[in-house]
Amino acid sequence: MSRKNLKLQSGKLYIHEREMDPTSLKLRRAGKTDIPGTFNAGATLGPVNETNMTRIWNKHKQTNTPLKRKVFVAMSGGVDSSVAAALLKKRGFKVVGVFFKPWSPSADFSYCNWKQDREDAMRVTSILKITFKTWDFSEDYGKKVAGYMINSYRRGLTPNPDVMCNKEIKFGLFLKRALKEGADFIATGHYVKIENVKIKLQNDKSKLKMIYKLLKAKDQHKDQSYFLWTLTQKELKYCLFPIGDYPKPTVRKMAKKFGLPNYAKKDSQGVCFIGRLDMRDFLKQYIKPKKGDIKLTGSNKIIGRHDGNYYYTIGQRHGLNIGTGGGPYYVADKDTKNNIIYVSADRNKISKKKLNVSDVNWIKSGIKFPVRVQVKIRYRNQSIPAKITINGSEKNLIINFLKPAQFPAQGQSAVFYQKNEVLGGGIII
Numbered sequence: 001m002s003r004k005n006l007k008l009q010s011g012k013l014y015i016h017e018r019e020m021d022p023t024s025l026k027l028r029r030a031g032k033t034d035i036p037g038t039f040n041a042g043a044t045l046g047p048v049n050e051t052n053m054t055r056i057w058n059k060h061k062q063t064n065t066p067l068k069r070k071v072f073v074a075m076s077g078g079v080d081s082s083v084a085a086a087l088l089k090k091r092g093f094k095v096v097g098v099f100f101k102p103w104s105p106s107a108d109f110s111y112c113n114w115k116q117d118r119e120d121a122m123r124v125t126s127i128l129k130i131t132f133k134t135w136d137f138s139e140d141y142g143k144k145v146a147g148y149m150i151n152s153y154r155r156g157l158t159p160n161p162d163v164m165c166n167k168e169i170k171f172g173l174f175l176k177r178a179l180k181e182g183a184d185f186i187a188t189g190h191y192v193k194i195e196n197v198k199i200k201l202q203n204d205k206s207k208l209k210m211i212y213k214l215l216k217a218k219d220q221h222k223d224q225s226y227f228l229w230t231l232t233q234k235e236l237k238y239c240l241f242p243i244g245d246y247p248k249p250t251v252r253k254m255a256k257k258f259g260l261p262n263y264a265k266k267d268s269q270g271v272c273f274i275g276r277l278d279m280r281d282f283l284k285q286y287i288k289p290k291k292g293d294i295k296l297t298g299s300n301k302i303i304g305r306h307d308g309n310y311y312y313t314i315g316q317r318h319g320l321n322i323g324t325g326g327g328p329y330y331v332a333d334k335d336t337k338n339n340i341i342y343v344s345a346d347r348n349k350i351s352k353k354k355l356n357v358s359d360v361n362w363i364k365s366g367i368k369f370p371v372r373v374q375v376k377i378r379y380r381n382q383s384i385p386a387k388i389t390i391n392g393s394e395k396n397l398i399i400n401f402l403k404p405a406q407f408p409a410q411g412q413s414a415v416f417y418q419k420n421e422v423l424g425g426g427i428i429i
Contacts, residue, residue, distance in 0.1 A: 068094040071185040071240060072178035074170055075099050075124065075132075077117030079255045079262050080189030082124040084242040086258040088187055089128055097125040098133045098178070100169065103141030105285060120262050127259055135177065137169055144168040150286045156336030157411025158313040160227075167230040175235060185240050191217035192225045193244035194236060212236035214363050214422040219247040226379050229415045229425030230361050280311045280319065287311075292339035294322060297332045297349070309334045309341050315350060315407030330407075351404035357414050357426035360395045364423045367394070374417040375399055377408050377428065383417055397426060 073085040075097040089095045099121045102114050118134060125132035145165050152159035170188060178186045193215040198208045212233055217223040231239075243251050255263035287310055294304035304322035306312065312319070316331045320343065329343040332350045344350055355377075369390050374383035385402040399414060408428055415425035 068092060069184040070094045070096065070182055071187050072096045072098050072174070072181070072183040073187045074174055074189070075121040076189070076268065077120035077124075077262065077265075078189065078268055079252060079260070079265055080191070080243055082121070082189075082260050082262055083251050083255050083258070084187050084189045084240075085124065085130065086128055086254070086260065087242040088240065089130060093185075095128070095130040096133060096178075096183070097121060097128075097130055098135055098174065100141075100174070101134060101136040101138050103138045103146055105146075105282065120265065123261050127261070135174070137173060140169060140173055141165075150283065152411050153283055153310045154287050156310055156334055158409035159411050160413050162227045163230060163413050166227055171228075171231055171235045171239070175238060179238065183238075185238050187240040187242060189243060190224045190228065190241050191219055191222040191244055191248075192228060192241050193217060194239060194241055210237070211365075212239075215244075216417075216420040216422070217244045222248050225417075225422045226376055226413065226415050229363070229413060229422060231363060232361065233363070233365075236363070283311055290339055292341065294320065294341045294343055297342045297344040303329075303343070306341050309336055309339050312341055314409040315347075347406070351406045352408050353401045353404050355399045355401075355405065355408055355414065356391060356429050357397050357399060358395065358429050360397055360424060360426035362394065362424040364421070367423065369394075373423060375401070375405070376415045376417065377405055377412060381406075388416065395426075 071088050071093045073081060073088065073095055075081045075085060077099070085095050085097055099118045101118075104114075122132055145161050145168060148164050149159045149161040171186075175186050195213040195215055197211050197213060199211055201207045201209055214225060214228060214231060214236065216225050246254070252263055287308065289307040292306050292309055293302045294306050295301060296303050303324045304320060306321060312331050312334065314331055314333070317328050320329055320331070320341075322329055322343070326345055329345055330347050330350055331341055332344040333342040334340070335342070370387050372385070372387050375386045375388075376383045384405050387400045387402075389398045389400070390396070391398045410428055412428050413425050414428050416423040
């Protein structure tokens, strides 16, 4: 780094972006950068505290080593986060891999082989020659994610623990601690993309600010943007999603090319902090069974019995104790207060053209209502065209679908899109 690339402006020291951005020269000349929050080549990053910059410069001058931006990667032991770490190192970042110790229900009731996952992550970091850390988030997982999930089911709702895991752990605790330990960015193995856009300030058109768009991944089958609707501009400016531009088969090929031992490891399944599990068996450890009636929708005819309506969700077909024939039957509604489940043999009738959502988070600002969007109410469901209107405030909305949305469940996430951009989302009530 040459001395001329250090610029002193208004008593503050700036670093020329070219020295900090690990993006290839070819991409920089095309106006592209891997670093969110930076301008094109020729602009400056900053400001940087002059005393600290002098110390960094002296260290660089003594060791003759390049200044690298530091990124902490959330590493699960799986192939996606491993390739994310490998790509970032290849692009010139100083990479630190971090494994989170998860929460386990009990010593006798664990579905997640986290010790093996940790070992897999350690092997990858050893091959990549990057620093490895283990952070114990087990207590936080238990309180902020598992506790939320169990309490939601107890109230008759259908929660989404993966959304809460991202909000509270990965982009909450992990981000805060990483920044505290000197990270410039964090990265995950999510299949999602981020785009940096400069816009003019409304109150001063001569000034620009950077905003961050959250976009669907190139691999639409693997896209995980549905689980990230709680993110804000505050978090996104620190986030990198290295594999969002690649389909899953390509990610596995890259893992093999990098020499990573987990290139063929199966994708993780189930709840983010536990693993694959039978939800009913899990919930019975915390919510006592309570016998109740299963009734046919539109009548009081009892056609079966259940062991607790909180173990079931709207649209569920399996696990219903119905022996009258005429099925299959689907859970159409629940009366949590009276512990009754209503079922229907016509799945097309279990739909709504209007939904209320609360606890809305907007990633994109300046939304003008009413607004036409695409809405996804379950991860694997297709998006449905809809018009959104305000219900008192921007935190509470009414969704009017152009065609009925099937199996809407209270507690689940409704996520709003325009083309490939995630605008935000909320909780179905």
